[in-house]
Amino acid sequence: MTTVPTSTHLPxxxxxxxxxMLDCIMALHVMDMKRLDEERHVLLVHIKxxxxxxxxxxxxxxxxxxxxxxxxxxxxxxxxxxxxxxxxQQPTPQE
Numbered sequence: 001m002t003t004v005p006t007s008t009h010l011p012x013x014x015x016x017x018x019x020x021m022l023d024c025i026m027a028l029h030v031m032d033m034k035r036l037d038e039e040r041h042v043l044l045v046h047i048k049x050x051x052x053x054x055x056x057x058x059x060x061x062x063x064x065x066x067x068x069x070x071x072x073x074x075x076x077x078x079x080x081x082x083x084x085x086x087x088x089q090q091p092t093p094q095e
Contacts (some may be wrong), residue, residue, distance in 0.1 A: 011087055021066045029079040036075065039069045 013019045043064055051057040 011083065013087070018086055018089065022083060023084045025079065025086065029075070032075050033072070034069055036068065040064065 011022070013022060042059075045065065046056060047060045051060060
């Protein structure tokens with residue numbers, strides 16, 4: 001059984017090349033999550049500004065939160081796939 005890493009659990013590798021790849025993957029993951037947060041904030045401000053009725057606002061807010069949660073989960077799965085792929089790579093022989 002393969003462990004699925006989350007954004008708080010990044011395996012360490014004794015291989016410096018693997019560790020560098022893992023660090024890059026983590027940096028990209030953090031940037032992607034920040035981008036999602038920023039996009040959500042922009043949409044939230046837009047919804048607040050342009051929605052007149054409270055019921056419509058609540059419906060739009062619920063849809064925004066559902067989509068945001070789905071996107072974050074997809075991003076986390078992609079992160080896990082990338083980390084697992086790096087961890088499964090065979091070390092390159094040193095010449």
